[in-house]
Amino acid sequence: MSSTPSTNRRSFLARGAAIAAVPALATVAGGVLAEPAAADTLPDYAPIPPSALGPALNAQGYHVGRVEKNLYWVTDGTYQAAFLTTKDGVVLFDAPPTIGRNLQRAIDQIASENGVSNKVTHIVYSHHHADHLGASSLFGRDVVRVGHAETKRLLARDNDRARPAPDVTFETRRTLHVGGERIDLAWHGTNHTPDNIYIHLPAHETLMLVDINLPGWVPFHSFNLNEDVPGSIAAPAKAMAYPWKHYIGGHMGRLGNRQDMVVYQQYVDDLVENVKKALVTVDPTPFFVKYGNNTWAAVKSYQDAQADYAAAPVIKKYTGVLAAADVYTTSTAFIILESIRLDLGVDSQVHP
Structure with a gap:
């Protein structure tokens, strides 16, 4: 059955946004890529569940x-x-550059429909990453920017004019009162980044926690590139302690709900369980026999085998449940494997 025009357009625009979110590879070693990809040579992946x-x-x-x-x-x-x-105006939460000027267009649309102000007076930063804040400067200097104290330090380090540092900061908790509305901000320890915060709007039954759970999808490459893996594994339980019905994860095309968080937690728990099995099941001997004194080749092959072992049953279980289970689960398994070894000390033997 052929796709409808709206579905085609949605798919095309979503692909364009995804491409824009990843730095383009124009050259390799100073030369133009010699072998451009062709659609018929690229790998096939499982269909995306419509629910995603x-x-x-x-x-x-x-x-x-x-x-x-x-x-x-x-x-x-x-x-x-x-x-x-x-x-008293509009409070904006994050400003992704791929959405860019469409942020103001969206605000203008809603303001026009409801007869309210379209002026952005505040921007709340979830964390310092450019892919979520790179359109902040579009809103000028006459805006109060709010974020964690570490966000201010990291943005000062990065010195990116597209991401002005926050004017108002906090260490642990801050409640904003703007135009009769309440916004609760909290830092519950490092997770995706050292500064990633929980944004709770109790009157709207909504929690915004960016780059932890991407509703309907598995995490991005290597467990969302989380800087603190144990902290990121613990973050969903902290999120579930809040009362909320709607979840804004910062990525992909739909809102989340509490059931999405339950499924995500189970997905991660399954990976952790299988990684622990891989650590005691996959025999390192053949890899070190094969590669001899090429230690990195042996280690790479051994850890690839461990990640594949841990990921395989999880991919099978979640294909059709979470989008792209067959795309990124193995890279996430590897990051969790390394965290379990290095952060938790599992399978860390002392030489006799």
């Missing part, structure tokens, strides 16, 4: 929708932001 897909994008490449009451979210199919309209 979000709403269709409009002609300008975005979707804006109501989360709850006067809280809205914006997506380009790959990234997400949110905004709250108030009697």
Whole structure:
């Protein structure tokens, strides 16, 4: 059955956003890539479950929708932001560059429909990464930017004009009151980054926690590139301690819910369990016999085998449940493997 025009457009725009989110490889070793990829030579992956897909994008490449009451979210199919309209202006949560000027277009659309102000007065930063904040500078200097104290330090280090440092910072907790609305901000320890925060809007039954759970999908390459793996594994339980119905994860095309978090936690738990099995099951001997004094070749092959062993049953279980289970589960298994070895000390023997 052929796709509808809206589905084709949604798919095309989502692919464009995904491409924009990854640095382009123009040259290798100073030369143009000699062998460009061809569609018929690329690997095949399992179909994406329809439940993982979000709403269709409009002609300008975005979707804006109501989360709850006067809280809205914006997506380009790959990234997400949110905004709250108030009697004193708009509070924006993150500013991904792939959405870019469509953020203001989305705000203008909702403001026009509801007869409220379209002026962004505050931007709340979830964390310092450019892929979530790179459009912040579009909103000028006359905006109060709010974030964790570590976010300010890291942005000062990065010195990126596209990401002005926050004006208002906090260490552990901060409650914002803007235009009669309440926004609770909290830092519960490092996870994806040292500064990644929990953004809770109790009156809107919503939690925003970016780059932990991507509803409907497995984590991005290497467990979302999490800087603190144990902290990231612990983050969902901390999120579930909040009362919320809607979840904004910062990526992909749809909102999440509590069941999405339950499935994600089980996915990670299954990987942890299988990694621990791999550590005691996969025999290192043939790899070191094969590669002799080429230690890195032996270690690489051995750890690849461990990651494959841990990932295989998880891929089988979650294919059709979580999108791209067959794409990134093995790289996530490897990162969890290394964390279990290095952070938790599992399989760390003392030489006799």
